[in-house]
Amino acid sequence: MKKATPAALATLSLAATLGLGAGPAHAGDYSRPLPTPGKTTTLADGLLSPLRIALGHGKSVDVAQSFGGTVDRVKSKGSIEQLDSMPGYFAGSVSRFGGTTYYTMTVGAGEGVPEANESLLKSIDRKGNIRTITDIAAYERVANPDGDTIYGFRDLDEECLAAQVDLGPFARYSGAQDSNPYATVAFGRHVLVADAGANAIFKVDQKGNVSTVAVLPAIPLEVTAEIAAALGIDPCAVGSTYYLEPVPTDLEVGWNGKLYVTSLPGGPEDPSLGARGSVFAVNAWNGTTRQVATGLTTPTGVALDKRGNLYVAELFANRISVVPHGSSQAQLLLEATLPGDVELRGSTLYATTDVLPGEGTPPDGKIIRVKLKGGHGWYQSGVDPTGDKADANQD
Template identity: 40%
Template sequence: MSRLRTALPAGFAAATALVLVASPAVAHGGGRPDPKPPAVTDVVGGLVGPLSAAVGPRGTTYVTQDFAALVTAVRPDGTTTVLHAAEGGAEAAGVSYADRTLTFTETFYGTSPVSESAVVKTVRTDRAGNPVGEPTVLADIHAYETANNPDGGVSYGLLETDPACVAQVPAEPVSPLYTGHLDSHPYATTSSHGTTYVADAGANAILAIDRRGVRTVAVLPSQPYVITAALAAEVGWPECTVGETYWFESVPTDVEVGPWGQLYVSVLPGGPEDPTLGGRGIVYTVDPWRGKVRQLASGFVGATDLAVTERGTVYVAEMFGGKISVIERGAPRTLVDVPLPGAVEWTGKGLVATTNALPGEGAPPDGHLVTVTTGPSRGHGHGGWHRGWGDDDRHGPGSWFDRGKR
């Protein structure tokens, strides 16, 4: 993370007051508690903005401390080792691990509201998961964005509103009409069969990196929202906008490879990220070969990360909902309540997750890595084919995650 945001969206204070406690899961059909409700166990605390994580060998979990620009290894006993420190104020994020290779991203903002550089880096590891040699650049995502701008042809805003009404809408704090602009923020990575997939929260797209270079897999669909009288009054919009549809950017926060090679993608809506406008987060599946995007589930309050089991069960970290959910029949069901979850990963036996991923107002960063048991039946079901405005974005209401989360 390039810098710690000084004005947290409304709802953060309430979210940070949540207690780390497991909610009893409900058994299918009978309405009775599962024999073994989810249990949350603390592994380590004191992390500075742990917004992404990856499962490594021998019980190791790799965690990015985004606010401190660090990639850290956490052993099962809670001991930590810094594996990489991004230089020059760059953000370290998007860690993943596959085939004895550690992959992560670095994005630099400087004083600009859009990124000045963004790359994906890799480093080989030994059998214990320790880096061998120095990280190297796998791909220059900023250069690809500059040359291609995947969502440059996508229009956002009041697309179906009378132009006479749009003309009355002030340019600040929210642009009434605009097209996708140049910005790259590679926020999550995953690799499979020689291809690394990237969720780019600036480009609003899923990218793929292989031996041929970088390509766009899919640009994610924009998200409609009907403007209410209260929202129009809050942002100083004229009465003619009430009842009109505003099309927000779709900001990907994670990408994972699921069964049969399908990609699973979690998405934050542009605009307010807390519950102000309701649960607008979505999980999509993306065909990595044809780029077809299908909605798997919606209704998430801040879908900042997801995990997919080998059988297709999908877990989602709802940062601003204060919980980790499991997708059932196209909708989220609370698995466990945890404060401000940033990342969630499937280990093969249960989940690891980061909590307290953002600091409370006036409180020092104290992110945690935890393990979460999922009960005897979790991980084997099939999940299916699965407030503040974006004030960092002078072009339009993207997302705090979209614009460097600063």
């Protein structure tokens, strides 16, 4: 059992439904039907792994072409302006606030050599000035907030644990020093970072000081005879619980300050365990977490509308789903090939698709716009709120 890394995303597929939780709470009328997709247009194509987007001024979209190590701006008519490029780095996140784009560039994640791991939180302002705010990996090496968390089997006797030869070091282990940011978002005078390597949400102030907001809880998996046979687990462990890493992939700030975080539990790189992805609600002030959606397949992007409905990009399910307010289970919104991220601007849903290029084929990642029928959100997820007033109403 292992966690998702940039390389592993190309083959990762994860696992079985967990227990139910309450949906996110918001004020308003929730009796109206869910929005339905209408006209779909393509804003940009030919992109290399556009795993994350952020909505900006005049219908522009900032995009992290993750495996290419670039952050770019797609204009309203589809032209592309490069904002920053760091070849050899993984551009894991991008967000916008106050006319500033925040993003991360990472190298050495998941390689087991903490000293070689660098996760730079950077910004670029309206004038094009680039600033490196901090190195998240340096904080992770010191703090390692999930270092006391035990993953794998916690309660097996030593004889049965020793029998788990196929799992190797993943039979039982503690959280490692590893940083791999997948999402950023402005929160007050801070930038929040969802770190898939650290299994945590961090907070960074404008001076670059980093602190831990929350550590996501390990994901329990009851080992059945079928799971044991599929994964090479010794039968002595049948009936016990294996704890998977939670691996946060995206985060959204709700109207009440709560954070909604997609979780892609580390696991086998095949579809043997079904759909175990989830969404957590995180209290940004005290770090408490609550699971609010379950049964998702590789959830890599999340957005939120005015009625508390969650929109989720399910990468290997080839679909964008909606989790209705008050429910913990997703419903199909539209089919999409390898969707990576979702954001909302008024009644328009923006998404990335085809985010993982096929072997030997040119990149064909896309940014699409989908007009939603049946209402739109008061909350414009991922939109720079300081843009022109007209931005929020243009679709």
